[in-house]
Amino acid sequence: MATLALGAAALQRDHAIDRNDADAVEAALAASGDASAFERLYRTHVARIHSLVRRMLDDQDADDVTQDVFVRAWQKLGTYRGEAAFATWLYRLAVNVILGRRQQLGQRRERFLPDDTALEVVPGRSRSPELSLDFETAIARLPDGARQVFVMHDVEGYRHEEIASLLGLAVGTSKSQLHRARMALRRHLNG
Amino acid sequence: MISDPWTDKLSEYLDGELSESERLAMERHLVACPACTTALAALLRVVERARTLPDRPPARDLWTGIANRIAETPSRSEELRTRSWRWTFGIPQLVAAALAIAVVSGGGVWLTVRQPAVPATAGGAAPAAAPLTTPILPAVAGEARYDAAVADLQRVLDAGRGTLDTTTVRIIEKNLAVIDRAIADARRALAADPGNAYLNAYLARTMRRKIDILRQAATIVVSRS
Numbered sequence: 324m325a326t327l328a329l330g331a332a333a334l335q336r337d338h339a340i341d342r343n344d345a346d347a348v349e350a351a352l353a354a355s356g357d358a359s360a361f362e363r364l365y366r367t368h369v370a371r372i373h374s375l376v377r378r379m380l381d382d383q384d385a386d387d388v389t390q391d392v393f394v395r396a397w398q399k400l401g402t403y404r405g406e407a408a409f410a411t412w413l414y415r416l417a418v419n420v421i422l423g424r425r426q427q428l429g430q431r432r433e434r435f436l437p438d439d440t441a442l443e444v445v446p447g448r449s450r451s452p453e454l455s456l457d458f459e460t461a462i463a464r465l466p467d468g469a470r471q472v473f474v475m476h477d478v479e480g481y482r483h484e485e486i487a488s489l490l491g492l493a494v495g496t497s498k499s500q501l502h503r504a505r506m507a508l509r510r511h512l513n514g
Numbered sequence: 515m516i517s518d519p520w521t522d523k524l525s526e527y528l529d530g531e532l533s534e535s536e537r538l539a540m541e542r543h544l545v546a547c548p549a550c551t552t553a554l555a556a557l558l559r560v561v562e563r564a565r566t567l568p569d570r571p572p573a574r575d576l577w578t579g580i581a582n583r584i585a586e587t588p589s590r591s592e593e594l595r596t597r598s599w600r601w602t603f604g605i606p607q608l609v610a611a612a613l614a615i616a617v618v619s620g621g622g623v624w625l626t627v628r629q630p631a632v633p634a635t636a637g638g639a640a641p642a643a644a645p646l647t648t649p650i651l652p653a654v655a656g657e658a659r660y661d662a663a664v665a666d667l668q669r670v671l672d673a674g675r676g677t678l679d680t681t682t683v684r685i686i687e688k689n690l691a692v693i694d695r696a697i698a699d700a701r702r703a704l705a706a707d708p709g710n711a712y713l714n715a716y717l718a719r720t721m722r723r724k725i726d727i728l729r730q731a732a733t734i735v736v737s738r739s
Binding site for chain 1: 526553556572581585706
């Protein structure tokens, strides 16, 4: 019985199809014109991409830009050769689309946190039980530039050198904006 | 808000970006500064919360809009025809590679499958079960050989299926269905892009996985005999 249980468990554990491999096959099918395969990729990755767009831009543009990301991905599928995981390839494409939209929108809002008084733009924590939504709302209220640095570094894991290159900043500016964004957001986790 | 040279360096300290001398100086400062220690703990909570933010899909399904837009995109077939081929591995070569790997990893193992025990006769003597032997992995390449190896293992599994519990059977059949779907998808994708190195390697890996699943299932059958 122990051997049987061990064998069955091993079957279940060891032979699951890797998500990355499945994505690569779907991407290849989609690249040949299979829209159903591309829809499956959309449904697998839309939550991640939409969340990234929403955090980097804002709710108002999130749906449009998410659609732009997937349309661009469809157009560029021929360039995906499987060297990186499809999710990684799609994610990098999304960041490029987002940064392009950022320039297009010509955002005029105060982009960075210039001094301590600007930290007051993020109100204190509400009584909402949805802590994640509360924190996301707080992130959305950060000035655009500070928000993008915070999202790229703390949420998405980019290094300051990468952020600086992508956003056209000095590394020192990226570091200081990250610190100020964190200090502004900590009020939503206190009390 | 607290703002002084020490506080302004808290994030860099948290991220491990201070020099060794700066780090040591900060740690000495933290011992004596409760305000900075509190601020540091708060920053750590912010970072931890950021790292665990869940992803949320859009409130409405965006697929229809995407589908309409991609339908306007010209066919990709022309692009595929002009794409240069980096690799020219065909299926038979890769199947041979997959089988070669399977033979090396499996050591050409032979399984013994016992026939079901015959009930005791009225005299009380039970005849001994006669073992059957089935080669698991013929050491010859080619897709036909791969199919033959799969068929052999499938026969072993089918012969002993009645000795397995329903959970195990369900897991085996589910895994085989997933693998077969993956193989079919990979073959379809390769039909459109035969030179795709990743897909070729993926198909070879997936075909080997099917052999592994069948071999493992056959082992379970034997262990139950």
